Amino acid sequence: MKDFVVILGSSSVPNSPTPPNLRHRHSHRSSPNKTNSSFHKLSPSEKQRQPISSSIPTVHSHQHPYPPLSSTVRWNPTSRRDSPLKYYADLASKLAEDGRLEDFAMTVEMVVASGVDASRFASMLSVELVSKGVALSVREGKAKSVVQVFKKVEKLGVASLKLVNGVGLDSLKKEFQRILGSGEVEEAVDLLESLIGFQFTVKELVNPSHIVKICVDKRNPILAIRYACLLPHAQIMFCSIICEFGKNRDLASALTAYEESKKNLSGPNMFLYRAIIDTCGLCGDYMKSREIYKEDLVNRRVTPNIYVFNSLMNVNAHDLGYTLDVYKDMQNLGITADMASYNILLKACCLAHRVDLAQDIYNEVKHIESTGALKLDVFTYCTIIKVFADARLWQMALKIKEDMISAGVTPNTVTWSSLINACANAGLVVQAFQLFEEMILSGCEPNSQCCNILLHACVEASQYDRAFRLFRSWMGGQEGNIDNMLSTKQINNATSVSTALDHITNSHHPSFLKKFSFKPTTATYNILMKACCTDYYRAKVLMDEMKSLGLSPNHVSWTTLIDICGGSGNVEGAVQILKTMHVTGIKPDVVAYTTAIKVCVGRKKLKLAFSLFDEMKRYRVQPNLVTYNTLLRARSKYGSLHEVQQCLAVYQEMRKAGYKSNDFYLKELIEEWCEGVIKENYQKQEGLSSCERTDLERPHSLLLEKIAVHLQMSTAETPAIDLRGLTKVEARIVVLAVLRMIKENYVQGHSVKDDMLIILGVSERHEEAADVISGVKRAIMKLLQDELGLEVLLVEPQVKKDGWVDLQAPIDANTTLLEMVEKNSLSSEPLSSTRRPVILQRLKVTRKSLHRWLRRRADVIRR
Template identity: 55%
Template sequence: MREFVIVVSSSSSSISTPPNPSHHHHHHRHFRSSSKFSPSNLPSRSSAVRSDLRHFADFAGDAKLRDLSVVVESLAVSGVDASRLRSALRAELASAEKGISAVLRDGKVRSFARLLGKLDELGFPPVEIFDGWALELIRRECRRILRCEQVEELVELFEVLSGYGFSIKELVKPSDVIKICVEKRNPKMAIRYACTLPHAHIIFCDAVYEFGKKGDLVSALIAHEASKKNSTSTNMYLYRTIIDVCGRCHDYQKSRYIYEDLLNEKVTPNVYVFNSLMNVNAHDFSYTLNVYKDMQNLGVQADMASYNILLKACCLAGRVDLAQDIYKEVQHLESTGLLKLDVFTYSTIVKVLADAKLWQMALKVKEDMLSAGVNPNTVTWSSLISACANAGIVDKAVQLFEEMLLAGCKPNTQCCNILLHACVEACQYDRAFRLFEFLKRNRVQETSEEDGRGDRDSNQSAGVTSISQSSTLCGLNFARELPFTPTTTTYNILMKACGSDYYHAKALIEEMEAVGLSPNQITWSILIDICGDLGNVEGALQILKTMRATGIEPDVVAYTTVIKVCVESKDLKQAFELFAEMKRYQIQPNLVTYNTLLRARNRYGSLQEVKQCLAVYQDMRRAGYNSNDYYLKQLIEEWCEGVIQGNNQNREESSSFNKTDKKRPQSLLLEKVAEHLEKHIAETLTVDVQGLKKVEARIVVLAVLRMVKENYTMGYLVKDDMLIIIGACKVDAVPDEQELEVKDAITKLLKDELGLEVLSTGLKIEPNRQVDSDSLGSSDFSGEMKYSTRRPVVIQRLKVTKESLQHWLQRKISLLRNHYTT
């Protein structure tokens, strides 16, 4: 076995490096030099040095790189001329593609780092050795690692190379590395990578922005905080970027915290940071206005973008007055030469006025715009058309559409849809369809290959079809090519123009599908509404099935529309079944759904119907909607008063409720009624009217009696006395005036109007005694009334005896039978 011996000038040392047998077998190579050499015979030894270096470069593996480091160190201390050794290293490492590539491909970055470290330690800067082809090798390996998305290995290699002076930004595109970090949601790698670059502050901003585009606010904030720690000064562009990202991720509160942190650090934001903050929070007009005031107080001069954002906030808040004030202010600033109004300013103020249906003011802004030499764009014209459309002035809207085309501004599909919608809202259905045909005929199309040359020459430009001749439809006395492409919204608008023509609407859906559009939930809801106009309940129900068959899950609008169709067709059973189906599919009803069901009946005929509607009412309140209890209360009252027949006095008394208590919320009353009607006929009947006024208490008692009567007809007998809890007062205390009124009213109702036997009873509760269910007569009130006072408390109750109730029920049933027999 051979040895490679290196003799140092001052002393000798030998490094025994036995070649690997397997390497010898496969490559038929070994160390070519086993003789001793000294500086005196360098010229003859330079080729041997290159040969030894090439031997290590060609072999792949972590161990060989370590051995190569040892060889380089030995050659360096042996007295070999440094320039010649550097040349040999540069020449041989440039061809070390196989070994270095294998090491990097195996992820052994640390081994490569040790080699660079040894070179640097011995006075051979790696950035000087790895140039030319060697540098290209490293660049190629970095790109390979990037393609494999091995971001951690790549960043580790960048950190090593950066430490030895390599220009990292020349190895790969920084945006490609940030993209991989964002896709892997790895902000730590993005931070480490940014720190290897001289322009780290820009890379940090790019990382924050890219994380924000993906909706990853957490990672964006991590990168933001890291940038702050690695920066010696405040990077305003970074703050502007993170605030914009907060808006993109809909975390408006976080943007405010970032702004407050800036102020707490005694840093004054620049105008761009203020603009971003106001833009992100434009939906909150008061906050946006406060930020603008802060901006003024801190001496930051607002620019045109600042005023445009304020106008946007006014538009969102519907603050026409303030929008007009801001508009006048910027006009004044323009007159003094401080600002120049742009098309966005004019478009926004027009939008504000359009939403407020102030079409004349909107047109005045257009005149100001033209006088200032600013040409309206598509948004401006669309807002002007919308202003007239909202005011119902269709002719003026069409005229503006014509002016828009004559001015050379091509309307987009949204603008055309606004005009179509204006025609439909004004019930000018024929005009809407004529306009639609006009738009389709005059839109830009591609010329077919078979067209003659003469036809092509007649066009204004090659590749555009011939445009229809001048049209007088809808007042459009010219022909223009229009970039109009019908959308699903376009067809939905036209379907509303079909009125009750189901087949015309169905044909529009077929045309929509023929041009590659798919009907959406709104499309089907409009078709359901048309079925409702025809009273076609079966057709409406079939459309729900068709929606699911086409892969579109019906939403709350579709269900509510079908429920409305059923209600209008008096098919209330089907309406409530659909409501139950919504709940099964976990589709949350909206306010329209609840109101449609609660107003489905103009009277109640049975206990089941009352329970059904009260269940809807309670579900509505649990969902957080404020209901109009007055209408439902009237129906409940009418149903309850049905216990008493032919008595005008009680109707007059109950009608007094409408005059005196109409404005009072009836939720307590309806909840009491619902609470009692939810129970079945119990062993003991207990009615709690505490907290109710006399008319309300009357309704609750009558509701329970009606329930008792209907249950009696179904074979449920009364098994105990009926107890009515009026209230509680301390012994020797003066009873509450309202409780006395309730007690007198209920007693009068039961005795005089219904002929029942009523007893006034009081239950004395001793101090520190807990009321049990037997003493009150119902388990529902046990545990709720606890008294810890030192004076006894008396529970005021009325009792209707079981016998009296049975006699009353027998009389009612007899009268009912006599009524039907006669």
């Protein structure tokens, strides 16, 4: 009997003498460095045909220079038939256990190449030993080598999944955790793609949602979709990825994920459409949702289901017209609206304050409910109640509550809050508190929002003491009947209880004597601070108490404190609170700045008010309409050119920001300031009444724009006044404004260096336009010559024989228009219509007369 020994070693390691007990027993003995087997003498094709029982080759590893194994497996050819195969299976398992996975793969390849069935040989391998080898290699950072070995044995017909048990899977899980922990999510997806090709499942290796979260955090939608394609429920995962990007307000990545998802779908997917539309709404881009609906659904003739339509209507609920159009599209396609559809329509009516349409929809839904097709839910009732509450129709809101109870729908906290708010908005404090009592008697637990509504109702009704008593009783958890606490003696408002509330009992009820949890919010303390009126120290104590409860004061808290401090007369303290906001890390918003500016204006600290206005713009806080109006109404009279320029600059900025202002108040002040050129003690003249009527009829004030432009001229510039487009009264004010500016500059040492030109307008052929220009000219001539005593010349361009126009030729002011026309008609050849230039009618006030007038005004001012 012969013993066969298989020796594994490396060509790079010197062969050592074979131990005596492991030497082959042959009739012909050979040296230890040579192989006696005839297997190596065969050709490659003969090697494959040679049965494994006839010759045992020596397996060499040329890639891993490991020393020979310390033990060998003996094989007796006369034993059972599977002994040689079992020998190689044990050998391969031992190689894998030692981490020599490539030698393991070579052994498997040799055995399968000899004609042995791969599945039969795989069943003889030790899964435990192979898993240990896989775990060892993975721990050593050779995960990619493990994948290469898996690829080799898979090609040979050996399933890699059957070679790995719990130990190997645990090592792979830890490797994925390490890779993901280091942020190499792409490497993890690459490895995962390879292992899934070997029939591994994602759940066995990694938490499926963990990779999605990392991809979302890294804003990598393409990699997220690539990973989702590895999952069996890829279509659902596509929607989850889009929604996750939406939660992060990353619409761009969500849209990229949406486009990548469509490439991996064979047809329309309603879940995907709904996910991206909802994400558009979450990110505030409702126009993109409309674009998706039109391009991906309407234009491609894809019929959405009811859920897609509901999402589209909900995202665009702020636009009632578009929402109704989508609802009509749904009806035209034959899709029946569900309860959610009607709730969204009611929501759109609520946002648009369309009470009439909301009533029609509610009646329609009630009719459908009577047929049994739908059942109204609590959300429907809450929405229609809110519609009436916002419109202060508290009686109709209570009627809806009765419908709700009769339909068997129990009002929830939101329902009661809306009902209480309906009465509070109407100023009915008594009814609001009785509804609160009824809510508690019904067993519904009030929340902080409901309590805040009651406190706000007290503050709005100027019942400040009651607001504080309620708050302290809730905070202290006192037991008692609210009716006793809110008796009619304590109610300042004597409004009687409506007959609609007669069913509510006023007697003591044992079940009402109980505590309810009340956790104040920042809004609660903000309401109480408003109840402090001008008591700054009490409001400050409330803010400190808020902080002690772990609540952070918000912009409303600080703004209220500024208003209270300013109301007590402490302007400097109010401004200091504004600075404290910066120190605490809260950037003051436009409301905070506007409140501080109002405080300054109210105490006539106009310089401080305008400095705050400049400060808010430095911090890039955009003023609103209230800010602008507060500054424009800060003065009751203008005393200097700087003040006028300051307010006109605010006015121009306001117009550029897109706000429309009531110019009447500002015009009156400027008219008064302008008329000071003629008389220091202004007395309103009868002729100015037409200015009010004319200006109010104009779509926007060209007058103020003209004045603003002219008053911004440098003192070194030649005075020039453009009166085109103005009425004669407006033209008078503009001329007076410029003269007032010239006068104040002259007092400061800036003299007039040139004549003052006044542009009246273009010579018109239309009789009506010519009359307007003529009227403006007469009014200005009267003002300058008769009232101010200035020298005025009429400047008309003269047409020369060569066709050129002399724009500098003056004409005596006494020359009539008829005389000028007759003079021009004597020219040899009139200009052709194609060469006729634009002719401006202008007046010129001489510099000499301006100096005389200014000296007279200066003497009056000095006296």
